[in-house]
Amino acid sequence: MHKTILAQIDSPKALRRLKTGDLPDLALELRDFIIDIVSTKEGHLGASLGVVELTIAIHYIFDTPNDKLIWDVGHQAYGHKILTGRKSIFDTNRQLGGISGFPKRSESEYDAFGTGHSSTSISAILGMAIASGIKGDTERQHIAVIGDASIASGMAFEALNHLGSTKANVLVILNDNAIGIDPSVGALKKYLTNVKKGTAKEENIFECLNLNYTGPVDGHDLPLLLKELERLKSVKGPKLLHVITTKGKGLQSAEDDQVVYHAPGKFNKSTGELQAKTDTDQPAKYQDVFGHTLVELAEKNKKITGITPAMPTGSSLKYMMAKMPDRAFDVGIAEQHAVTLAAGMAAEGLMPFCTIYSTFLQRAYDQVIHDVALQNLPVIFCLDRAGIVGQDGATHHGVYDMAYLRCIPNLVIFAPMNETELRNIMYTAQLGLSHPIAIRYPRGQGVQVHWKSPFDRIEIGSSRELRKGSKIAILSIGHIGNTVAEVIEEFSNDQIGHYDMRFVKPLDKKNLYTIFENYEYVLSIEDGCKAGGFGSAVLEFANETAHANKLVIMGIDDLFLEHGTVQELHRLAKIDAASLKTRIKILLDS
Structure with missing residues (x-):
């Protein structure tokens, strides 16, 4: 049976053993692999498809992980993850307990810097390059791949401004596809468009910032990319390679609708057709x-x-x-x-x-x-x-x-x-x-199918009593109150009260005072961190008013929650329906 090229690649070292003539076929296989997994597991599609050739070329030419590589934001790093030893577990991408959808230092030595927010790559790679210089390592290469939408951010320009005043051995690769999640905007986009058309004004903005500029080059032309990256390896100091790519490259529907196919959900891997929503009579997002x-x-x-x-x-x-x-x-x-x-x-x-x-x-x-x-x-x-x-x-x-x-x-x-x-x-x-x-307000759907009701003014700092009780008052803030409402329906007694507090600030102190006077236990629940959050505000109020009621604060503990479905993570954070039921039963029995 014919062994595919991708099947042989478990690291960039294995990649570098290939002949350059094998790399275009590898690019086709890598695209198919990404499409195959993302079509069923979901995730960010278009950005990674657009940089397949660039990903292969970088790892082929540079000595990663000794040479440092940072992917800005990281939406486009799926190919990078697959080529750096995570191919066999890539189907766990973004799943609970699986690999992260973004570069993550603790996950792989090839992920030089954790990303997920944009425009941080140039600052971080410059910091690494300066560190290499201080440690006497003058040969290590430092590469940041940043999109045209991200480079327009203030932080990226702050870093470029500093980079241009140094002799740091940094290569910034500008992945120019004219789109982030939505189409790129602003004067810089117009400038880059003019550069691509050859109608830009005489001065080059990046050269003016003292960067050695090359481009624009076709980001899907592997031989050209290999040639340019090999040449740039020997060019000292700060430099920028301007690469033109197509987001969604290799899947026609992803090229045609780049906004939708940034993260399209499940789709048919052969046709690109999105999986139809089964029930249209759903609450709005x-x-x-x-x-x-x-x-x-x-x-x-x-x-x-x-x-x-x-x-x-x-x-x-x-x-x-x-x-x-x-x-x-x-x-x-x-x-x-x-x-x-x-x-x-x-x-x-x-x-x-x-x-x-x-x-x-x-x-x-x-x-x-x-x-x-x-x-x-x-x-x-x-x-x-x-x-x-x-x-x-x-x-x-x-x-x-x-x-x-x-x-x-x-x-x-x-x-x-x-x-x-x-x-x-x-x-x-x-x-x-x-x-x-x-x-x-949260990501995703609300709870009302028919939500377009007449407007009504809300008094600032006011809360709502949804259910009156006698022993336990549950104070909810925001959408999680719907979970509370469902849970307490299962308790037939009249001991549980429920209050939709609505305002974290100012608190409805008048209503809170009444609650603390009339209930034995107060339980607050929030889909936010416990430290300094809504429950902390209620606790501060209880202290100020000298109330000694037992107060239970349900929220997210002092740790970074990883990835998984919302339901899985609510369960891990113990703010799900089952956790709330358990707390209520303990208080009722006490």
Whole structure:
């Protein structure tokens, strides 16, 4: 039986033993392998298909892992993982207990640096190159592969600015495919387009930054890539290779619809056809409720604007961008800029809705404090993907927002239990608030099929009593309250009360006081970290009011949760239905 080329490759050392003439066939096999696994296991597809030749060429020419290689963000690193000893376990990618969907230092010596957020690769690789110089290792190569969407970020430019002033032995490979998750935006994209067409102005921006520039070259031409990388090995100092690739290369449907096939879910590996959704009568995704509600509000309120840092599809700001392109802005992967841009709009009387994933707002923390909260500007933050997000894992879980935002003065924090509450808090915010507000909601579906209800104003700092009890009061924040509601239906007695607290800040202290006076036990539950989160806020209140009730805080312990399904991770974090039932039974029996 014919042994395939890929079957022989268990490391880059084995790859380097191949003849160069075998590499194009290896590229075909590697693409098929990625498509085969991702079609059934899901994951990030288009980015990895686009860099197959580049991945092979880098590992063929450079002496990895001695030479250091960093993949920016890491969406495109599947081929890298397969060629570096993880082929046999690649089907565990993003599964509980399996390999990570992103490069991870603890997983392999070939993963020189953990990624998952964008635009960090040049800073990290420069740090490694400087370290090599200090240690006297002048021969080691340092390579960062970064996309055109990521290189437009401020952090990447900060690193390029520093890199150009050094003699560090660093090769930046610009993987230019004109798209991140959504199409790349901004003036730099236009510049790169002009470079590809040969119509750019005389000065090259990268040469002006003192980088030795080569390109643009065809990123799917293996002989050319091998030649250029071999030449660049002997070029000392900072250099940049501009490579043109096609995201989704090798699967026609992924080339044709690069946004959908960034992470398409399950699909037919032969045709590329997406697996049909079986039941259309499902609750809407929170992101779509946000997107459609924003359009509905903006049609009546001309002061409303929308801002997102490179997530128009994922956040559903795309609906407003389509209908009101002059009032909705994708600013690229630039979270800091997005927040301060919103602050500038708010300072001039507009009502900016800045929609951003919880994990990515971490990247603009100073701007939230300094440019928004300190000046008490009523920016409306809509934090998508709050809580555990599932298979993207530790880099993407939005579990810290309640803790890192709660300590900031002037900032209101709200978490809707369902779609109606999300709509109503958005409606309330655009009526005019005197403070900034953060609205956090999870990835995926809500609970209401018919969610488009008339708007109703929400009193800031108010909670809802959903069920009255006598012994145990359960305080839930956000979507996890639906789990609570389902669980307590199984208990027939009237000892369990349930309160949808809604506001992490300001807390409904009046209602909390009544709760602590009338219940023996108080149990708080949140899909966020326990340290400094919602439960901590309730505990602080109990201390301030000298209440000695037994308080149980259910949340995520002081550790980084890895990847798995949301259900699996809720179970691991002990904030699932079964864990809640156990806690309730213990308290009832005590």
